[in-house]
Amino acid sequence: MDYNFSEIEPKWQAEWQRQGTYKVEVNHSKPKYYVLDMFPYPSGAGLHVGHPLGYIASDIYTRYKRLTGFNVLHPMGFDAFGLPAEQYAIQTGQHPAKTTEENIRRYREQLDKLGFSYDWSRCVETCDPRYYKWTQWAFLKMFESYYDIEKDQARPISELVARLERGEVAGVSAEKWAAMNEWQRSDYLMNYRLAYRADTMVNWCEALGTVLANDEVKDGLSERGGHPVEQKRMKQWLLRVSAYAERLLAGLDTLQWSESLKEIQRNWIGKSVGAQMFFDIVGSQRKLEIFTTRPDTIYGVTFMVLAPEQCEPHGHFRSLCTPDNVAAIDKYLADTKKRSERERMTETRRVSGVFTGSHAVNPFTGEQIPIYISDYVLAGYGTGAIMAVPAHDDRDKAFAEHFNLPIISVVEGKDQAAIDGILSEIEQRGIGSRKVNYRLRDAIFSRQRYWGEPIPVYYKDDIAYPLPLEELPLELPAVDDFSPTRTGEPPLARVKNWQTKDGYPLETSTMPGFAGSSAYYLRYMDPHNDHALVGKEADEYWRDVDLYIGGIEHATGHLIYSRFWDKFLFDLGVVVDQEPFKKLVNQGMIQGRSNFVYRDKASGRFISYGLIKDYDTQEIHVDVNIVKNDILDTEAFRAWRPEFANAEFVLESGKYICGWAVEKMSKSMYNVVNPDQIVADYGADTLRMYEMFLGPLEQSKPWDTNGIDGVHKFLRRFWNLFENITEETPTPAELKTLHKTIKKIREDIENFSLNTSVAAFMICLNELGQCNKRAILEPLTILLAPFAPHITEEVWSRMGHATTVFDAEMPEFNPDYLVEDNFDYPVSVNGKLRFKKTLPLAIDATEIEKAVLADENAQKWLEGRAPKKVIIVPGKIVNIVI
RNA sequence: GCCCGGAUGGCGGAAUUGGUAGACGCGUUGGUCUCAAACACCAAUGACUGAAAGGUUGUGCCGGUUCGAUCCCGGCUCCGGGUACCA
Numbered sequence: 016m017d018y019n020f021s022e023i024e025p026k027w028q029a030e031w032q033r034q035g036t037y038k039v040e041v042n043h044s045k046p047k048y049y050v051l052d053m054f055p056y057p058s059g060a061g062l063h064v065g066h067p068l069g070y071i072a073s074d075i076y077t078r079y080k081r082l083t084g085f086n087v088l089h090p091m092g093f094d095a096f097g098l099p100a101e102q103y104a105i106q107t108g109q110h111p112a113k114t115t116e117e118n119i120r121r122y123r124e125q126l127d128k129l130g131f132s133y134d135w136s137r138c139v140e141t142c143d144p145r146y147y148k149w150t151q152w153a154f155l156k157m158f159e160s161y162y163d164i165e166k167d168q169a170r171p172i173s174e175l176v177a178r179l180e181r182g183e184v185a186g187v188s189a190e191k192w193a194a195m196n197e198w199q200r201s202d203y204l205m206n207y208r209l210a211y212r213a214d215t216m217v218n219w220c221e222a223l224g225t226v227l228a229n230d231e232v233k234d235g236l237s238e239r240g241g242h243p244v245e246q247k248r249m250k251q252w253l254l255r256v257s258a259y260a261e262r263l264l265a266g267l268d269t270l271q272w273s274e275s276l277k278e279i280q281r282n283w284i285g286k287s288v289g290a291q292m293f294f295d296i297v298g299s300q301r302k303l304e305i306f307t308t309r310p311d312t313i314y315g316v317t318f319m320v321l322a323p324e325q326c327e328p329h330g331h332f333r334s335l336c337t338p339d340n341v342a343a344i345d346k347y348l349a350d351t352k353k354r355s356e357r358e359r360m361t362e363t364r365r366v367s368g369v370f371t372g373s374h375a376v377n378p379f380t381g382e383q384i385p386i387y388i389s390d391y392v393l394a395g396y397g398t399g400a401i402m403a404v405p406a407h408d409d410r411d412k413a414f415a416e417h418f419n420l421p422i423i424s425v426v427e428g429k430d431q432a433a434i435d436g437i438l439s440e441i442e443q444r445g446i447g448s449r450k451v452n453y454r455l456r457d458a459i460f461s462r463q464r465y466w467g468e469p470i471p472v473y474y475k476d477d478i479a480y481p482l483p484l485e486e487l488p489l490e491l492p493a494v495d496d497f498s499p500t501r502t503g504e505p506p507l508a509r510v511k512n513w514q515t516k517d518g519y520p521l522e523t524s525t526m527p528g529f530a531g532s533s534a535y536y537l538r539y540m541d542p543h544n545d546h547a548l549v550g551k552e553a554d555e556y557w558r559d560v561d562l563y564i565g566g567i568e569h570a571t572g573h574l575i576y577s578r579f580w581d582k583f584l585f586d587l588g589v590v591v592d593q594e595p596f597k598k599l600v601n602q603g604m605i606q607g608r609s610n611f612v613y614r615d616k617a618s619g620r621f622i623s624y625g626l627i628k629d630y631d632t633q634e635i636h637v638d639v640n641i642v643k644n645d646i647l648d649t650e651a652f653r654a655w656r657p658e659f660a661n662a663e664f665v666l667e668s669g670k671y672i673c674g675w676a677v678e679k680m681s682k683s684m685y686n687v688v689n690p691d692q693i694v695a696d697y698g699a700d701t702l703r704m705y706e707m708f709l710g711p712l713e714q715s716k717p718w719d720t721n722g723i724d725g726v727h728k729f730l731r732r733f734w735n736l737f738e739n740i741t742e743e744t745p746t747p748a749e750l751k752t753l754h755k756t757i758k759k760i761r762e763d764i765e766n767f768s769l770n771t772s773v774a775a776f777m778i779c780l781n782e783l784g785q786c787n788k789r790a791i792l793e794p795l796t797i798l799l800a801p802f803a804p805h806i807t808e809e810v811w812s813r814m815g816h817a818t819t820v821f822d823a824e825m826p827e828f829n830p831d832y833l834v835e836d837n838f839d840y841p842v843s844v845n846g847k848l849r850f851k852k853t854l855p856l857a858i859d860a861t862e863i864e865k866a867v868l869a870d871e872n873a874q875k876w877l878e879g880r881a882p883k884k885v886i887i888v889p890g891k892i893v894n895i896v897i
Numbered sequence: 898g899c900c901c902g903g904a905u906g907g908c909g910g911a912a913u914u915g916g917u918a919g920a921c922g923c924g925u926u927g928g929u930c931u932c933a934a935a936c937a938c939c940a941a942u943g944a945c946u947g948a949a950a951g952g953u954u955g956u957g958c959c960g961g962u963u964c965g966a967u968c969c970c971g972g973c974u975c976c977g978g979g980u981a982c983c984a
Contacts, residue, residue, distance in 0.1 A: 275901055279979055282900070287983075307984060320984090391982045401984045409898085410982055454983055570979080645924095708922070710910060714903095715977085722909065725922040728937095771911065774921035781921090 018734035020698030024805045037132045041556045045086035050077045053565030054092045057118035062125040064688040064718050065605030069564040071703045074131045078801035079764045082825040090539035092139035093119050097528050098239050101466040104497040111466040130699045130804050137542045141531030147468040148488035149548040150530050155481045157210035162258035169586035201478045209255045219247035224499045225463040230572035252460040256579045260453040271598040279570040285454025292447035294375040303375050306397035311433040312404040313379050315425035319386045320401050323351050324394035337372025351390040366417040378446045465497045465506035467525030473515045533580035536560050563596040603715035607686030610642045611674040620663045624672040638685040647671040677717040700803035701727045707769040729777050736787045737810045743788045752782040753791050754832040760798050794826035
């Protein structure tokens with residue numbers, strides 16, 4: 016009987032579904048394990064061969080954990096809100112809900128064909144009101160919370176109000192609070208709420224008609240679509256992520272993430288420790304506040320610099336601009352504004368600036384130093400003003416050289432003791448204090464778009480009020496036009512009755528993409544709970560994600576927001592763990608491998624790759640699906656496109672060889688490989704094992720089907736062993752092979768070294784030869800089951816088992832089978848002569864030395880040269896030094 | 898610029914982290930089967946040299962430590978990723 020994967024695979028997929036093989040429930044008699052994939056955005060293009068890489072790895076791990084006795088939660092869902100569906104809707108008028116639903120169905124079909132062990136009864140879709148009810152709920156909780164610095168956690172805003180009423184908040188007396196009207200109070204509390212509305216500089220994308228978060232902007236262009244992004248002042252909802260900066264940073268140390276990923280997050284949080292200092296201003300009562308990490312260089316300060324925004328007509332330091340300089344300053348401000356946008360695109364920098372006309376006083380030297388304005392100082396970081404030390408900072412130096420300002424060298428290298436000394440003095444003299452600054456900004460939380468969660472807030476006299484929790488979910492209303500209104504308002508402004516029951520207008524912007532993905536891992540634990548995001552029992556059992564697999568591209572977005580969200584829920588007492596993702600593995604990207612044909616410009620014939628140097632040819636992308644091992648299927652090529660119907664070829668060795676290159680996987684390069692095609696040709700088990708065999712999981716690599724036959728051949732050989740299974744007793748050599756393989760596979764899975772484990776299976780079969788003994792094949796089947804679930808399930812049932820192979824137990828490694836009587840010692844004589852000597856393992860070093868020196872080979876070599884010493888690494892090597 | 902990571906045959910990649918470099922797979926060559934091709938199976942396969950045994954050389958480049966270095970140290974080159982007037 017042949018290995019008929021196209022019959023076996025659908026049969027078992029249906030059977031697993033019928034039996035609910037992968038359904039999991041809370042089970043206190045077993046240890047839990049939670050394996051999570053980053054859920055996909057269901058795009059219209061469907062899955063390509065790169066998507067499943069991480070899913071296959073996590074599925075192998077899930078099945079392995081289950082076989083070793085864990086109760087494994089392994090869910091899947093869809094990140095269904097997002098821009099592409101909406102862009103498509105604007106173009107075609109098709110409702111995003113409809114296209115999203117279709118895409119999800121297609122994704123689900125494709126995923127099912129690969130034999131994943133997801134518990135689909137726990138599937139969540141972020142655009143489902145039953146799901147986004149809890150996204151909105153968390154938002155309202157954030158709105159009703161503030162960050163208590165002393166307790167170092169989020170607390171209800173009502174506690175802050177109570178403290179204000181008692182006059183316990185610095186700067187606001189009880190009387191002052193009592194005297195405030197509703198509008199003023201709302202305005203004041205907005206400075207504290209964890210979800211707040213503020214007038215801020217935002218990344219505005221004209222083409223997309225919406226604002227974007229910092230992590231959605233790359234090199235001044237939108238991440239989706241690559242449209243230009245500009246800075247604009249707008250009123251927006253934000254999340255006070257910055258309040259959690261220190262906890263987000265400290266928490267990293269407790270996680271089993273790759274160092275590079277942790278480093279990306281550390282840089283993004285960007286903690287810097289230094290001092291906040293106040294400089295007197297000549298002829299003014301005001302002080303100039305700066306932040307520096309190097310207070311020890313204070314004696315080298317020769318000028319001050321302000322960010323341009325500080326000196327705009329309504330800016331903080333406009334008053335420092337003296338009348339004779341105002342004209343020059345305004346010209347400079349106008350120039351920088353224009354320039355900054357252009358420069359973001361070209362990345363060129365040049366020194367520029369203008370003198371304010373005012374001077375500050377160096378508190379340590381008493382010297383008067385000029386105050387400049389320059390665009391190299393950023394308004395958004397620190398205090399938007401710096402003390403310039405040209406001798407010890409490259410940017411300050413460039414500026415000083417350009418404007419002929421003095422450069423005074425004062426310190427050599429960074430000396431923490433000196434810094435601490437100066438800091439103490441600064442604090443003593445009351446001119447500043449120790450201060451920590453973070454680069455991490457609050458996350459902008461409104462998008463001027465339709466296809467997202469409505470923000471559950473309404474307005475009364477321009478004051479924002481939360482919708483009562485009982486009224487959640489606030490469902491996204493139907494519209495038939497998805498573009499912004501004529502006045503530039505979001506699509507929800509078109510909705511006739513977009514208001515509360517009492518007629519107050521609702522917020523018209525929606526939540527960003529990261530909202531729905533921030534707590535989805537919690538919802539999987541208890542997906543049908545109508546009373547809570549996650550119930551106590553479910554949360555206390557499943558706790559956190561033990562293993563999270565996904566792409567590195569979420570390092571500064573989802574993985575920051577999600578950790579923030581989790582910490583907030585922890586403060587609320589809703590979840591028991593402070594970190595959501597204990598261990599995280601980033602799978603590499605699968606790139607496309609394009610193929611080319613070469614058309615001779617003179618004759619129009621197609622020249623095989625090895626011969627093109629003799630012709631003047633034009634390189635043309637050819638569909639990789641009609642090329643195998645770089646050999647073109649010439650008939651398929653003629654059928655591919657009408658203009659090639661009569662193509663003629665110049666072959667080498669009877670074949671047309673194509674050229675190739677690694678490029679991004681994309682339709683236009685004809686290098687997209689669809690997993691469905693591979694599954695049809697080779698089966699899901701082959702695809703699963705081949706994707707793992709391709710190389711280390713974390714590494715990016717081009718998709719290349721050149722080696723897939725080797726893996727398929729392995730499965731066929733495995734299948735054939737079961738043809739005439741016998742009950743014979745295995746030989747010691749066979750048992751040794753089996754246990755060597757058990758050891759290797761178990762270690763490799765634990766280390767995610769899945770490429771070498773596939774190799775280990777192949778070595779195992781090579782060594783076993785035609786061995787068809789049940790005592791060997793049965794444990795081998797269980798071992799292979801995580802990798803190739805269908806074929807193993809089939810042979811398992813043919814071996815007479817009534818239950819699924821995944822209810823079996825993973826075979827244990829027994830070291831006794833690996834003990835050998837003799838061992839090959841490689842012997843090297845001073846690096847020249849090398850030979851192998853078989854010696855008993857259990858003999859002591861001097862005996863080994865004697866035996867080696869007595870060896871014929873060694874004696875011949877050593878003739879006339881006395882050995883100085885013999886180095887023996889037990890069980891490994893003998894080295895004779897002459 | 899700064900911070901991470903990497904470089905091994907014709908190709909993808911192994912190497913118990915200081916102990917026989919190149920596992921496993923692909924490709925290539927030769928063979929068996931076949932009228933033939935495909936499939937399958939067997940064998941060889943880093944390079945140079947040699948009829949062979951063997952010899953020489955070999956993990957991006959230069960140098961060092963060591964009996965011994967893909968691995969450790971110093972200095973480069975190139976490639977990938979993150980980040981960027983962050984004071």
